Structures are given as C-alpha cells and as structure tokens.
Amino acid sequence: MLCLGIESTAHTFGVGIVALKKGKCVVLANEKDLFRTEKGGFIPAEVAKHHVEVCDVILKRALEKANVNMRDIDLISYSQSPGIGTTLEVGCNVAKSIALIFRKPLVGVNHCIAHLEIGRALCKAKDPVLLYASGANTQVIAYEGKKYRIFGETLDGGIGNYLDKFAREIGLGFPGGPKIEQLALQGKKFISLPYSVKGMDVSFGGIFTNLKQKYDTKKFTTEDLCFSLQETVFAMLIEVAERAMAHTGKKELLLGGGVACNKRLQEMATLMCKERGAKAYWPEQQFLVDNGAMIAWLGILSFKAGNRLEIKDADTNPYLRTDQIIVNWR
Ligand code: AMP
Ligand code: MG
Numbered sequence: 001m002l003c004l005g006i007e008s009t010a011h012t013f014g015v016g017i018v019a020l021k022k023g024k025c026v027v028l029a030n031e032k033d034l035f036r037t038e039k040g041g042f043i044p045a046e047v048a049k050h051h052v053e054v055c056d057v058i059l060k061r062a063l064e065k066a067n068v069n070m071r072d073i074d075l076i077s078y079s080q081s082p083g084i085g086t087t088l089e090v091g092c093n094v095a096k097s098i099a100l101i102f103r104k105p106l107v108g109v110n111h112c113i114a115h116l117e118i119g120r121a122l123c124k125a126k127d128p129v130l131l132y133a134s135g136a137n138t139q140v141i142a143y144e145g146k147k148y149r150i151f152g153e154t155l156d157g158g159i160g161n162y163l164d165k166f167a168r169e170i171g172l173g174f175p176g177g178p179k180i181e182q183l184a185l186q187g188k189k190f191i192s193l194p195y196s197v198k199g200m201d202v203s204f205g206g207i208f209t210n211l212k213q214k215y216d217t218k219k220f221t222t223e224d225l226c227f228s229l230q231e232t233v234f235a236m237l238i239e240v241a242e243r244a245m246a247h248t249g250k251k252e253l254l255l256g257g258g259v260a261c262n263k264r265l266q267e268m269a270t271l272m273c274k275e276r277g278a279k280a281y282w283p284e285q286q287f288l289v290d291n292g293a294m295i296a297w298l299g300i301l302s303f304k305a306g307n308r309l310e311i312k313d314a315d316t317n318p319y320l321r322t323d324q325i326i327v328n329w330r
Pocket of ligand 2: 111115134135257258289290
C-alpha cells in the first residue's frame, strides 16, 4: 500500500510518500519547503500564500523522488489537526483536490500523533513516552487506554515559538532554535533564569521576559544567555518527561518536533534515561521537523483501522487535542 501524505499545519508544506511493505514503514519520498524570513517572524496569511505557491512543485518532486505517479498511489492523507487555520486549509484543499481528481480514498490525521507514530515506526521504541517539543506544541504524551494521553504540557506557548521569538527580538531571523543552539555552544557561564515546572506542566512566558530583560542590560553575552536558556528550559522538559516515565512505568523516551533536533536536548534525554535504566530514541532530523512522511504513515495506520473521510466531510480542526482522538489502530 502506498500513501501520499500532506503536511501543512504551520511553516512547512510537505509531501511524503510512504509504502507499507511486510508490515514495515518504508519512506520513498519526504519533500518539503519551509517558510523562512531573514528578519521578523511569520504571518499566517503569508505562510498560507507560501504553501499555495510551492504545493505543486513539492508534490511533483515527491512523486519524482519516489519514482511513482498518481495512479500508483492508494491513499491520500493530510494533517487535519491541530495547527494554524489558514495553513491547514491549504493542505486540506490540496488533499481533497487530488483525492477527487484521481479518485483516491482520503484520511485526515492528527499532526502530534503523527510525530509519535513515525518515531515508533523508524526507531526501535515500541511503547514510548513522547517528548514533543516543536514550534507550536510542547507536550509529554503516552499511550494509555486507546488514547494518546497528555501527561504534561506547556501552560502558555510551544517552546520553539519562544526560542524563535527571542531570536527575532535579538535580530537572528526565523527559525531561531538552530541559531540559539550554535550560540549556546560558545557560552561559558551559566546565568540563573526562572525555572517554571508546575506539577506536570511547564510555562515559558516568564522565563523569556526575564531573558529579554537580561539581554537588554547588555551585562551578559548573547552566547551565555543562549547557553543558560537551553540548560534551563531543556531541564524543565526532561524533568516532566521523566516524571511521566516514572508514572506510567514506561522504559522508552521518544523525542519529536523540531526542537528535538537540538543536540543538547538529545544529550540530556540520553543521560536521564541512562540513569533510570531506560532508553532515549529520536528519528533522523527530516522526521523530527514537520514532514509529509509522518502524515502518510499515520494515514496508512488509520486507514487500515477502517478510518476514512468523504470529501464533503474533509475539514480541518486547528484546536483538536491529542487526547480527543480514539486510537483504533493500536
Ligand atoms: P516543528 O514545528 O516541529 O517543525 O519545529 C520547528 C521549531 O523547531 C522551530 O521553532 C525551530 O526554531 C525549532 N528548532 C529547529 N531546530 C532546532 C534546534 N537545533 N534547536 C532548537 N530548536 C530547533
Ligand atoms: Mg510538529
């Protein structure tokens, strides 16, 4: 079975083509284009325009890369929730159009769960706790009783958005996370920042306000601030992830989301797991960031469990939460 998956929840327009071969996930193509700026952040209407502009090129590139044509595709899948309304709509409309024109079955999937399922498929983790740290989302998710339950999450925004916002304020452009990571490597001194874990949840707003105040005093180097920022916020994430592992008794931690590309976060995850006799996993970078392959893979799982959408019912839901989905494929 061959599925073509479309990702458009935020800054990335992606098309992945995935095959189910002998029960395994085989990625044939994973093409994407990321909306970028030199300076400043992103405006939803502009990002949607970007997706409209690149969608045909990315679709064509994915088919070429996979060496298939639309006739070979058995299923179309798209990111249905959660995300930015304007950009979700672009992916949904592309998916509906090709499903209609080429008479293919259609499924809509949840983006956060797709991060978890692609990690399970491509890493050896069978039943992990997922630390999902991306632009818009920060959640600790694990499977219990037919649902992916949220054990902890951000009380304000996603960690990546805060990293990007700070980077924007100090003139680094978007995306900011990788630039902060590079600067942090040259940091020498730890500067104390607020540490905000509330039960199983985290919040970032106060930390970033404090960070910007410190930056404005010009008493600290940008490198030291970036280093201290990473040490602080990643320790918070690892703390709640560890507590979720202790609570559920699970022995695997899976990282997902663009922020999980960060080497320091990966190192902290490995250390924490080692100390408790568990193991940390993360797929390669192209599957950590938003991508179409994970949408295609979850499309296959969902379709095989009997889920499908009529074109008239194919909508988007920017606010649907991970734990509202019944997981009937596990
Ligand atoms: P996603 O929303 O999952 O596609 O991830 C995008 C987010 O990941 C953006 O906020 C980026 O700044 C962030 N990001 C990407 N690479 C890194 C990195 N190496 N370190 C920290 N954040 C990163
Ligand atoms: Mg994501």
